[in-house]
Amino acid sequence: MLVLVQNGVGAKILTPIISILIILGAISTAVNMISGIVTRCVNSIERNKSEAERTNGHLLRNAIFTAIFTFLAFAIAQFGLMAVVKKGYAYLGYAAFITLFVPFVVHAIATKGKEI
Structure with a gap:
C-alpha cells in the first residue's frame, strides 16, 4: 500500500496517513493478541475456583498475566x-x-x- 501511494496521486498527503494507519493496525493487533491470551490464561486458572474466589483476585490475575505477556512481547521485539x-x-x-x-x-x- 505504501509503495503504491508513494508512486500515485496525492503521495504527500496519503503517505503519512497510510503510515499512521499501519502503526495503529500493528498496535491494535498486539493489544488484541495480548488480551486474548490473558483472558485464556485467567479463565484456565479460575476454572476450578468458586465464584467468590474468581471475583476476589480476578483483577490482580489479569494484571499479572498482562504484565508477563507484555514483557514477553517486548523481549521478543528487543532480541x-x-x-x-x-x-x-x-x-x-x-x-x-x-x-x-x-x-x-x-x-x-x-x-x-x-x-x-
Whole structure:
C-alpha cells in the first residue's frame, strides 16, 4: 500500500496517513493478541475456583498475566523475532519428537498397527 501511494496521486498527503494507519493496525493487533491470551490464561486458572474466589483476585490475575505477556512481547521485539524463532524451532523439534513421535510409535506397537 505504501509503495503504491508513494508512486500515485496525492503521495504527500496519503503517505503519512497510510503510515499512521499501519502503526495503529500493528498496535491494535498486539493489544488484541495480548488480551486474548490473558483472558485464556485467567479463565484456565479460575476454572476450578468458586465464584467468590474468581471475583476476589480476578483483577490482580489479569494484571499479572498482562504484565508477563507484555514483557514477553517486548523481549521478543528487543532480541528480534528471527533470532527467537531460530532458537525456538530447534527446541520445538525435540519437543515434537518427545510428545508426538514417541507416543505414536508406542501406540502403534501396543495396538499392533490396528488403530493407526
